[in-house]
Structures are given as C-alpha cells and as structure tokens.
Amino acid sequence: MQVRGLNFYYGNVRAITDVNLDVPEHRIVAIIGPSGCGKSTLLRTLNRMSDFVRRSRMDGEVLLDGENIYGTTVDVVDVRRRVGMVFQRPNPFPKSIYENVAFGPRMLGIRNRGDLDGIVERSLRGAALWNEVCDKLKESGLALSGGQQQRLCIARAIAMEPEVILMDEPASALDPVATSKIEDLMRELRESYSIVIVTHNMQQAMRISDDTAFMNVNSQRSGHIVEVGPTKRIFTDPQQKETEDYITGRFG
Amino acid sequence: MxxxxxxxxxxxxxxxxxxxxxxxxxxxxxxxxxxxxxxxxxxxxxxxxxxxxxHSILPREKFGLAFLTTSTWDPVRQQFGALPFIIGTIETSVLALIMAIPAGIGVAIFLAELAPDWLRAPLGTLIELLAAVPSVVFGLWGLFVFIPDVVKPLGNTLHSAFSFVPLFDGPVYGPSRLAASMILAIMILPTITAVTRDVFLALPRTQSEAAFALGATRWEMIARVLVPQSLSGILGAVILGLGRALGETIAVTMVIGNNPDLSASLLHPGYTMASLIANEFSEATNETYVQALIEIGLVLFVITLLLNMIARLLVWRVARRFTGGTA
The missing domain is CATH 1.20.5 (Single alpha-helices involved in coiled-coils or other helix-helix interfaces)
Structure with a gap:
C-alpha cells in the first residue's frame, strides 16, 4: 500500500499536508506524533472511513495493489473488506463471540455452518483468543475483559482476510498485561498481513514496528510527515531536529 | 453576631x-x-x-365471566355482554400497529440515517406536529375526507379482489373497522417514528463504524446492527403507540360506525370499548347500566395493563439477550 501526495481538508482547513508513505507487505508501520497532528485522520483515509466526515475532501492517491482506492470505479465496500480496521476502544457487537467473528463472513453470503465454524475458529486462533473462549462461543462478546474484547475485534477483522490491518491506538484503553498480549499478537499477524498502527506510545512503536513515520503539525497547524524510516534508525539516529526533540521527550 | x-x-x-x-x-x-x-x-x-x-359490582355478580364472552348489549332488557367491543378494540389496535410499525420504523431510519441534513430537522418537526393534532380533528377529517377518498375505494378494491376472504366480506361500508384502523395508524405513526428515531440516534458511533469498517453497506449496517441493537427501544415505541390506539376514543367513534357487528369483515362497521363508553354514558339511566359501562372501563384498564406488562417482559428479555449481563 502506498500513499501519494495526500492532502485532507476539514472544510477549508487543511488537516493533512502532502503525505507520502509506503506500507510494504508483512511489515508493521507505526505512525507517531503529538495529539492533533492528524495521525488518526491519515489512518482513516487508508480505508476510506474518512468518507463519513462531513464537509471534508481529499486529494492525492492511496494505492492498494497499485490501484487508487479513491478511483471512480472502485467499490468502497470492497476497499474496506481488503483493509481491515481495529479501533481505539474495543467495540464488539452486543452479540455472541461467535456471531461477532461471523459478522463479516455472513455479509459475504457465507451461510454454511461448517464453513462459518472454520472461519470463526481460524480467526480466533489467529487473534490468540481461541483457547480462552473456545468453550463459550455462545456467550456475549461484551462479557469478555477489555483486552479480550480488543482481540475479539482483531479476530473479527481478520475473518475478512484483509490485506492490510489498520490499528488506531489499539492498546490505549488497555492495561499493561493486555497491551503486551496485543503486541505479541501483532508480531504474529505480521506474518500474514501488513499493519499500520497509530500510537501515542513511543516505546510501543519501538517494540513492535519495522518502520516508523513521525508526524507533526506545521506552522499552519496542518499535519505532515516529518520523517519516515526504519524504526531503529528513527529512534537512534533521527535526521530531523523535530523528530529528535519529540523522541527525546522535549515536547509532545 | x-x-x-x-x-x-x-x-x-x-x-x-x-x-x-x-x-x-x-x-x-x-x-x-x-x-x-x-x-x-x-x-x-x-x-x-x-x-x-x-363500582361494577352489580353486572359482575349478575353476569360473571359471561360479560366477557356474550355479545348481547341490550340496556332495555338489562342484558350486557362486552365481546364485540373487546374484539373491536383489540382488532383495530392490532391492525393499526401492523400498518404503523413498518411505516414508523421506515421513516425513523430515513430521518436518522438517510435524510440529507437540510431535511432532517423540518421533517422531524412536522412528524412531531402530527402527534399534536387533536384527535377530534383526525375524526372529522377521517369522516369527511379520508373515508370517501381513500377507505371506500380501497375497500371496494379489496372486496372485488379478495371477496372469498372473510376479512373482506361485503357489503362495503365507509365507516368501518378498516377506517378506524387506518386513522389509528396515522395517529400513532408520529409516536412510533419519533421514539424510534431517538433510539436510532442513540446508537454509539463505534458500533456503526465497526460495521462499516468490515465492509458493510449502509443497508447492511442498518439491517444487521442498527435495527437489532435498537429492538428494545423500538418495542418501547410500539408500546406507547399501542397504548394510544387502545384508548383512543373520539376519532375512532367518528369513523368506526358504532355497530356491534361480530362478522369477521374489516369492511363492516365495528365498535370499541372506548367508543361505547363515550356514546352511552349520558343515557345510562339505571344503576346496572352505569355499572356495566364501568365494567367495560375495567376491562379496558386490565387489557391495557396486561399488554403493557407483556411488552415490558419482551423488552426485558430482548435487552438481556443482547447485552449479556455487562454492558
């Protein structure tokens, strides 16, 4: 997935300026930066969830397998099926664990019980949740702990077999133990998917990501990418003064 | 100090x-x-x-349960049986619900999810205004406009197409159970719509986002997330509408024909408990007659309570099933 020359406007305010970003396959790209720099906005342009923002517009391209997802012939529903998303707060449906995971496949028209059972088990195993819930699939997803709920949401996303998974501060509402489980899970997910994660937590970015993009607001209060590169280099040898100031805690 | x-x-x-x-x-x-x-x-x-x-002791002692199961209402011979009125009340109310629920939910979905911004507020206000129209106005309009222009032609069509179905037996009257049900449906529509719309608007954004992020179309989001999660609220709206339909008096009295007819046909006149009380309280001259009307009131009261309790129970069960304890 590649982002080319992306600008995003809320009304007349340019919220994101000229973003270029590559998301290679089987890598985790972290987007870090201070609050309000447009990290989440950028993330939401990658699966067109930004379409729901009223009076907004964007220009530039987001290429998925070389095809612009904002192209006129592209089906937005298809884009969202190929680019999954996990939100800041766990948001399982008030349905059973099974039905949460089966929600997407059912929309694709999969009715056969055996097929669904297979997808549910595979997805829950993929989200490292199967062993904890395999004997209570009929119970409500809301009865799980916060960390389990977030892994359920990940299972729900990977049930669609997306190519890319977007994660918007997926652990910020969780305790440290649940957070470390999510991080372990992300390292496993990297084997099969590309992942873009927005995080406030620089240690988290350092621990899990392959590449890091540092975003900041410029003098017009518009978000832009200051520097992007392999995570190790960004944190040990930043090329820009701004990046260095941020990662050493001098601001933000 | x-x-x-x-x-x-x-x-x-x-x-x-x-x-x-x-x-x-x-x-x-x-x-x-x-x-x-x-x-x-x-x-x-x-x-x-x-x-x-x-205050209904005399007819209760004289007729017992026969009051509910017999259909002779003859004040002169002091015979009181309430069956046609009980059936009339329940039949018109249920029929009104059958018509108003899909329409009300549809309008609510439109208002909450599909309508363009500039249309939402005016349309919402108009619908709430509909609830503020006095029921006597609905009755008057029903009698002089709605029945001749809509109900009668519709009745004729139904009768000629489905005359073999007892529900559409002839002859086709203007004032009828069909007319009363349709007027009731129009009267409870704003209640159902307004409450349902508010329930829809209360759906957390995170829930609709979760569905959209999985590639749901707007229709799939509405059908698989919005409506199922709003079921208990929709049931609440339906209870409110049902309550109004059961007790509605003057508009129904004006359009139902006030004839304790026990035929199955919707195209025939009927009679409801509320209409009966309204029509006869002033001419009830002896104690048993008055008390018979009061017993009608008691029956209406109990039916309303029972239906409300059943609906509450439903809401409670549905709510429990979906939230699974912690919410």
Missing part, C-alpha cells in the same frame, strides 16, 4: 453538623419528594383499579 461553632471543619464531625450538612444539601427533602411522587403513581393506579372494581 457570634457563631455557635468555632470552626466550620470541626462541626462537620459533630452529629448536628452532619445532619445540617445532609439537610442543607437537600438529600432528605429531595429523597422524600421523589419517593412521594413514585408512591403517588402506584397509589393512583391502584385507586383507579379499585374504584372500577367496586
């Missing part, structure tokens, strides 16, 4: 200080006032029930 307490802080620990703080914050008076209001509701309901029961 010298304060009796040297230190404000110290006084908080003393018994009088604690009481004073409690009293000053209004906890006690507030709690008492609220409890009183709550108890008052219970007392009023029980008192109405008791009065209706006590």
């Amino acid at each position: 010298q304060s009796p307490r040297p230190s404000g802080l110290k006084s908080l620990g003393s018994t009088t200080g604690r009481f004073r703080r409690w009293w000053n914050h209004g906890d006690l008076p507030f709690r008492a006032a609220i409890a009183l209001a709550g108890i008052l509701v219970l007392v009023i309901v029980l008192a109405i029930g008791r009065e209706l029961w006590a």
Whole structure:
C-alpha cells in the first residue's frame, strides 16, 4: 500500500499536508506524533472511513495493489473488506463471540455452518483468543475483559482476510498485561498481513514496528510527515531536529 | 453576631453538623419528594383499579365471566355482554400497529440515517406536529375526507379482489373497522417514528463504524446492527403507540360506525370499548347500566395493563439477550 501526495481538508482547513508513505507487505508501520497532528485522520483515509466526515475532501492517491482506492470505479465496500480496521476502544457487537467473528463472513453470503465454524475458529486462533473462549462461543462478546474484547475485534477483522490491518491506538484503553498480549499478537499477524498502527506510545512503536513515520503539525497547524524510516534508525539516529526533540521527550 | 461553632471543619464531625450538612444539601427533602411522587403513581393506579372494581359490582355478580364472552348489549332488557367491543378494540389496535410499525420504523431510519441534513430537522418537526393534532380533528377529517377518498375505494378494491376472504366480506361500508384502523395508524405513526428515531440516534458511533469498517453497506449496517441493537427501544415505541390506539376514543367513534357487528369483515362497521363508553354514558339511566359501562372501563384498564406488562417482559428479555449481563 502506498500513499501519494495526500492532502485532507476539514472544510477549508487543511488537516493533512502532502503525505507520502509506503506500507510494504508483512511489515508493521507505526505512525507517531503529538495529539492533533492528524495521525488518526491519515489512518482513516487508508480505508476510506474518512468518507463519513462531513464537509471534508481529499486529494492525492492511496494505492492498494497499485490501484487508487479513491478511483471512480472502485467499490468502497470492497476497499474496506481488503483493509481491515481495529479501533481505539474495543467495540464488539452486543452479540455472541461467535456471531461477532461471523459478522463479516455472513455479509459475504457465507451461510454454511461448517464453513462459518472454520472461519470463526481460524480467526480466533489467529487473534490468540481461541483457547480462552473456545468453550463459550455462545456467550456475549461484551462479557469478555477489555483486552479480550480488543482481540475479539482483531479476530473479527481478520475473518475478512484483509490485506492490510489498520490499528488506531489499539492498546490505549488497555492495561499493561493486555497491551503486551496485543503486541505479541501483532508480531504474529505480521506474518500474514501488513499493519499500520497509530500510537501515542513511543516505546510501543519501538517494540513492535519495522518502520516508523513521525508526524507533526506545521506552522499552519496542518499535519505532515516529518520523517519516515526504519524504526531503529528513527529512534537512534533521527535526521530531523523535530523528530529528535519529540523522541527525546522535549515536547509532545 | 457570634457563631455557635468555632470552626466550620470541626462541626462537620459533630452529629448536628452532619445532619445540617445532609439537610442543607437537600438529600432528605429531595429523597422524600421523589419517593412521594413514585408512591403517588402506584397509589393512583391502584385507586383507579379499585374504584372500577367496586363500582361494577352489580353486572359482575349478575353476569360473571359471561360479560366477557356474550355479545348481547341490550340496556332495555338489562342484558350486557362486552365481546364485540373487546374484539373491536383489540382488532383495530392490532391492525393499526401492523400498518404503523413498518411505516414508523421506515421513516425513523430515513430521518436518522438517510435524510440529507437540510431535511432532517423540518421533517422531524412536522412528524412531531402530527402527534399534536387533536384527535377530534383526525375524526372529522377521517369522516369527511379520508373515508370517501381513500377507505371506500380501497375497500371496494379489496372486496372485488379478495371477496372469498372473510376479512373482506361485503357489503362495503365507509365507516368501518378498516377506517378506524387506518386513522389509528396515522395517529400513532408520529409516536412510533419519533421514539424510534431517538433510539436510532442513540446508537454509539463505534458500533456503526465497526460495521462499516468490515465492509458493510449502509443497508447492511442498518439491517444487521442498527435495527437489532435498537429492538428494545423500538418495542418501547410500539408500546406507547399501542397504548394510544387502545384508548383512543373520539376519532375512532367518528369513523368506526358504532355497530356491534361480530362478522369477521374489516369492511363492516365495528365498535370499541372506548367508543361505547363515550356514546352511552349520558343515557345510562339505571344503576346496572352505569355499572356495566364501568365494567367495560375495567376491562379496558386490565387489557391495557396486561399488554403493557407483556411488552415490558419482551423488552426485558430482548435487552438481556443482547447485552449479556455487562454492558
């Protein structure tokens, strides 16, 4: 997935300026930066969830397998099926664990019980949740702990077999133990998917990501990418003064 | 003036200080006032029930359960059977619900999800205004406009197409159960729509986002997330509508024909319990007659209570099934 020359406007305010970003396959790209720099906005342009923002517009391209997802012939529903998303707060449906995971496949028209059972088990195993819930699939997803709920949401996303998974501060509402489980899970997910994660937590970015993009607001209060590169280099040898100031805690 | 307490802080620990703080914050008076209001509701309901029961003793002793199961209503011969009115009330109300529920939910979906911004507020206000139209106006309009222009032609069409179905037996009357049901449907539509729309708007954004992020179309989001999660609220809206339909008097009286007809046909006139009381209370001249009307009131009261309780039970079960304890 590649982002080319992306600008995003809320009304007349340019919220994101000229973003270029590559998301290679089987890598985790972290987007870090201070609050309000447009990290989440950028993330939401990658699966067109930004379409729901009223009076907004964007220009530039987001290429998925070389095809612009904002192209006129592209089906937005298809884009969202190929680019999954996990939100800041766990948001399982008030349905059973099974039905949460089966929600997407059912929309694709999969009715056969055996097929669904297979997808549910595979997805829950993929989200490292199967062993904890395999004997209570009929119970409500809301009865799980916060960390389990977030892994359920990940299972729900990977049930669609997306190519890319977007994660918007997926652990910020969780305790440290649940957070470390999510991080372990992300390292496993990297084997099969590309992942873009927005995080406030620089240690988290350092621990899990392959590449890091540092975003900041410029003098017009518009978000832009200051520097992007392999995570190790960004944190040990930043090329820009701004990046260095941020990662050493001098601001933000 | 010298304060009796040297230190404000110290006084908080003393018994009088604690009481004073409690009293000053209004906890006690507030709690008492609220409890009183709550108890008052219970007392009023029980008192109405008791009065209706006590003042219907003559027909209850004379007819027993036959009051509910026989269909002769003859004040001259002192024969009172309420069956046609009970059936008329339930039939018109249920039919009104069958028409108003899909329409109401549809309009609510449109208002909450699909309508363009500039249309939402005016349309919502218009629908709420519909609920404020006095029912006698609905009755008048029903009698002189709606029946000749809509109900009668519709009745004729239904009769000629489905005359083999007892529901559409002829002859086709204007004032009829069909007319009453349709007027009732129009009258409860704004209630169902407004409450349902508010329930829809209360759906957390995170839930609709979760569906959209999985590639749901707007229709799939509505059908698989919005409506299922709003079921208990929709049921609440339906209860409110049903309550209004069961008790609606004047508009129904004006369009139903007021004839205790026991045929199955919707195209025939009917009679409801509320209409019967409204039509006959002024001419009820002897004690048994008056008490028979009061017993009608008692039956209407009990049916309303029962339907409300059943609906509450449904809401409660649905809500439990979907939230699974913790929410």
